[in-house]
Amino acid sequence: MPRSLPALLAASLLATYPAFAADGPNLRVVATNVQSDSGKIVVWIYGSPESWLKDDGVRTQKSVPVQGNRKGDSVTVELLLPPGEYAFSVFHDLEGDGRLARNFIGLPKEPAGLSNNVRPKFGPPRFDKAKFTVGSTVVEQRIKLQ
Secondary structure: OOOOHHHHHHHHHHHHHHHHHHOOOOEEEEEEOOOOOOOEEEEEEEOOOOOOOOHHHOOEEEEEEOOOOOEOOEEEEEEOOOOEEEEEEEEEEOOOOOOOOEOOOOOEOOOEEEHHHOOOOOOOOOHHHHOEEEOOOOEEEEEEOO
């Protein structure tokens, strides 16, 4: 007995669904406390303790313009990463130059935050405090920029 067209369509969509799901983002960073529409929100992803918070250690990055993407005081940045352990820094690049402005001792001059909302105390936090695991489902982190 021949199958109906809707049944065939549904079967083919279900068969290809995992391929579509794997192409979507698996990390969602929600930067909160965004106070202006200028510049962009930048996320830098690190993949190891050795590269953590080093300018040349960024594994991947993504930025989103604040204007047009801010909802209240939040901007969302979504990324697709291979499964593994990561940590990230996120900052409001007020000047839009792609760099984190720092003062003379290296502290951020622009609003910034780290994964798991860890805060520096007498130096940068360890990678182990900021790391999280990414797999096939979406991991969301809400980071308050300060």
